Amino acid sequence: MSNNMKFNTPTTTVLYSIEETVKAYRKLCQQNISKVVPNITVDQALILIVIDRNNMSQSEIADLVFKDYASMTRIVKLMIDKNYLSKALDDHDxxxxxxxxxxxxxxxxxxxxxxxxxxxxxxxxxxxxxxLEQLHKILSKITQNCQIPKK
Amino acid sequence: MSNNMKFNTPTTTVLYSIEETVKAYRKLCQQNISKVVPNITVDQALILIVIDRNNMSQSEIADLVFKDYASMTRIVKLMIDKNYLSKALDDHDxxxxxxxxxxxxxxxxxxxxxxxxxxxxxxxxxxxxxxLEQLHKILSKITQNCQIPKK
DNA sequence: AATTATTATTTGATATATCAAATAAATGCT
DNA sequence: AGCATTTATTTGATATATCAAATAATAATT
Known part of the structure; x- marks a missing residue:
């Protein structure tokens, strides 16, 4: 009820402050990553590492990093162009x-x-x-609240 | 030190879970907004409302909603095309x-x-x-930590 | 006043997000 | 086996993100 007392306008809503944080973090990451590896994006860097640590198919990796499959296709393509990755068909499927x-x-x-x-x-x-625990817990709740039931 | 015990791999880092939440929320918003106004994006909706409530210049609005000026230019252009907005020069500047x-x-x-x-x-x-208070406080800290000093 | 620096916005190039539709291979069904 | 369905990925179209460079107007300086 009075829950939203301080969160009433669009500019003071959760998305607002969460998104601010995400953007600040991404900017920091991009700047620092560029110092050691020019020409790679934060997303590419993350995906590269995730692929390295998990032996999964492309769309499983996409799910892991919350990328749309279409986005994933394009990111992978760019990384293949830059010779960071190579691609092969799964023998069994x-x-x-x-x-x-x-x-x-x-x-x-x-x-x-x-x-x-x-x-x-x-x-x-x-x-x-x-x-950190609190943050994780609260974010999980919000994420859960936002789940759209797929019929 | 042991701070990161459970946050050690890229897939379990803060950005990861924060970004998950942002994406879930954006998806929910987009789906619901589309129900009442087809053909508008979450960003456009937010910006429309922020413009309505604040009498500011384009880049001030951009700062408010964390948009790059270049992005803002393009978003505004699309909204003018759709006749949601009109544009004029400031008389004094x-x-x-x-x-x-x-x-x-x-x-x-x-x-x-x-x-x-x-x-x-x-x-x-x-x-x-x-x-909500905790969330806000923790996010502010992280955002603060991520600030890159501009020289 | 003329020159230089700063500010607000735009444009270009490239990367990513998202939805819908298309492909191609695998599965399920009859 | 043959056909419909599902699954994994791709492609097309459009929107947004980001950086660098370009413009145009204002402010500051000499």
Missing amino acids: KRKTKLKITELGKAIIEKLNPMIELNRETALNALTDKE | KRKTKLKITELGKAIIEKLNPMIELNRETALNALTDKE
Whole structure:
């Protein structure tokens, strides 16, 4: 009821402040990543690392990083062009795509790792474990609330 | 130190879960907004309302909603094409743009308002005032941590 | 007043988001 | 086996994000 006392106008709504944070974090990440690997985007960097750590099909990876399949197709294409990735069909299911990190890709991941760690530490500086837990819990609730039942 | 125990891989970092929430909320908003006003995007809807409530120049509005000026230019252009907005030069400073809501725009805002309220309520369902405060506080900290000093 | 610097906005180029429709391969059904 | 359905990915169209460079108007400086 009075829940929204301070969150009443569009400019003071949750989305507003959450989105502000996301944008600030992405900007920080992009700037720092560019210092160690020019010509790679935050999304590409994340996807590269996720592919490296998970042996999954393209759309499973997409789900993991919350990318639309169409977006994923295009991001992957760009990374193949830059020779970070290569693509092959899954032997057992030729609809599926298997993505492999190239040597160049692996070298880039090595460069990225410490910077990603730094970015996280920078963003979470002075946050307590408790706060992180709270944040996670609250965000989960909101995410849950926003789920649209698919019929 | 052990701060990151559970937040160690890229897929479990803050950005990850914050971005998940943002995307879920945006999706909900878009679906609901489309029900009352087809052919408008979440961003356009937000900007329309913010323009209506604030008598500011284009870039001030952009700052308010965290849009890049270039993006703002294009969003505004689309909304002018759809006759939601009109544009005029500021009399005292001809570099500045004054945006005005058209009659059609005003009618659309009327349709949007209740849905925006509903979206917020849906997203924040079952969240306590305390949680909202915590969320706001934690997000502010992170946003602050991510600020890049501009020289 | 003329020149330079700053500010507001735009444009170009490229990356990503999203929806709908198209493909192609695999599965399920009869 | 043959056909309909589902699944994984792609393509097209449009919107937005971001950076750099361009414009145009104002402000500051010499």
